């Protein structure tokens with residue numbers, strides 16, 4: 340059983356995001372990149388499956404600032420191989436990544452591809468779902484739990500719906516799953532283990548061509564117009580609390 | 595021609611609210627393109643329900659046992675066949691749990707672009723444009739499609755009432771493509787667990803997000819909720835951490851609430867969260883980041899530490915109540 344986890348680094352949303360002079364792209368100069376949080380869940384689910392079955396886990400991610408750290412961390416968490424996709428340029432679109440993967444993945448002989456359900460920069464669609472479409476593989480997104488049956492080569496997955504509803508689906512492998520949440524929160528690994536992984540492993544590199552991305556262009560990128568922007572209450576906590584209590588009292592909400 | 599195709603969404607035997615929102619969006623887009631509006635209605639036992647989709651000029655329906663429950667691979671196969679035969683200018687899909695399994699793979703199969711998280715779609719000089727929420731709602735990308743494309747529209751972006759009109763659309767049955775050999779099977783639905791508190795019925799909700807820091811701090815939210823006579827709910831990460839049960843989650847994959855007061859404490863306001871609470875009567879947000887998207891939907895905002903503000907507010911509310 341060979342599980343491939345596809346991840347990508349995205350801007351840390353806690354930081355300020357600025358638009359560059361072109362008005363169409365992010366200013367990437369001081370951007371801090373982190374592994375997409377849902378890809379962290381995909382990795383966690385893969386490692387849990389590896390622990391439960393005899394599986395190998397390979398993690399793939401496009402080259403980016405900080406990708407080495409992310410990949411070594413993945414190895415420290417339990418991945419067996421880590422592969423950097425090079426040749427995609429800075430900030431490839433989901434479509435470009437998916438197209439590159441569609442040509443590179445078949446040679447890896449995988450049984451299951453896990454990706455995060457989405458990423459914050461998926462303007463043109465989710466990598467996993469695009470990949471499934473390109474390769475004609477069965478796919479399920481918004482998944483919160485994967486069980487494998489190695490004998491029948493099937494995965495049983497739980498897909499989330501609004502209101503806490505879940506659907507159970509059975510998929511024949513190979514398949515692509517978009518992971519929303521792993522069965523448990525992504526594990527933490529101490530820096531010492533990451534350092535150890537750096538000593539024990541080398542990152543592989545896979546040269547890929549950026550696939551064609553069909554006719555879509557960004558005309559402008561901007562901060563949302565503040566239509567109904569909040570009225571801000573200033574002052575220390577007590578002052579703010581008193582103002583808030585007034586507002587609530589006026590509406591009959593403090594009774 | 596400028597045909598716009600809306601993909602109707604079903605859940606447990608009926609069209610979902612977002613279907614009518616898509617019809618409203620599709621109608622405007624079709625007008626802008628000078629074209630017609632079609633709706634693809636895939637399901638089983640739908641025959642009597644297609645009339646509800648009267649906002650469209652044409653209902654393309656497929657009624658088959660295989661389409662009873664949503665199976666990504668099967669629905670994709672049927673939808674691809676419909677789109678290949680009709681060649682619409684734009685396909686509108688909901689950016690929901692089911693729609694996300696259709697939009698991107700469909701675009702990939704057809705070799706056309708996909709735009710995720712659309713909040714607006716419209717036409718200019720015969721071209722299709724969209725505004726998409728990216729980076730957790732912190733930025734908006736305005737995109738132009740050169741040719742046909744698939745647009746995934748976020749729930750709550752268009753008024754459902756505008757798409758809930760009766761009419762007498764032409765009804766055509768979709769010839770089904772072969773469905774043998776599909777590799778995915780629907781097994782069953784799992785119902786949500788019974789809740790001790792029904793947050794959709796609460797008038798006052800204190801909602802906590804990752805900004806609360808530690809699990810122990812939840813007590814501060816509980817205390818404020820108790821003082822105000824409300825309940826505590828949460829954003830998704832807290833539920834994923836197991837700090838609160840799933841039935842307290844607000845948002846896309848949780849519940850939609852409309853309380854008199856929604857106090858968002860340490861919640862960034864990701865689009866998936868906003869989907870579940872943007873129509874609350876009064877929204878108050880506390881966040882250390884003045885640029886957090888939650889402030890775009892809040893009526894009142896406090897830039898500050900959630901723990902400090904929650905404690906101070908609890909004390910203030912208690913003091914006032916004690917005074918009567």
Ligand SMILES: Cc1cc2nc3c(=O)[nH]c(=O)nc-3n(C[C@H](O)[C@H](O)[C@H](O)COP(=O)(O)OP(=O)(O)OC[C@H]3O[C@@H](n4cnc5c(N)ncnc54)[C@H](O)[C@@H]3O)c2cc1C
Pocket residue numbers: 456457481519802803804805806828829830831832843844845846847848849859860861862863864865866867870880881882883886898899900901
């Ligand atoms: C298909 C899908 C479905 C989803 N469904 C849901 C859903 O139903 N509900 C949901 O909520 N999410 C959902 N999400 C997840 C969503 O994308 C976000 O990840 C989530 O809403 C973020 O939660 P948060 O705001 O608590 O955390 P974060 O985005 O991490 O925000 C934490 C906030 O706290 C602030 N903060 C930090 N410290 C403090 C402090 N001391 N005082 C005050 N503020 C502080 C930060 O500035 C930040 O704005 C879904 C995602 C997907 C892909």
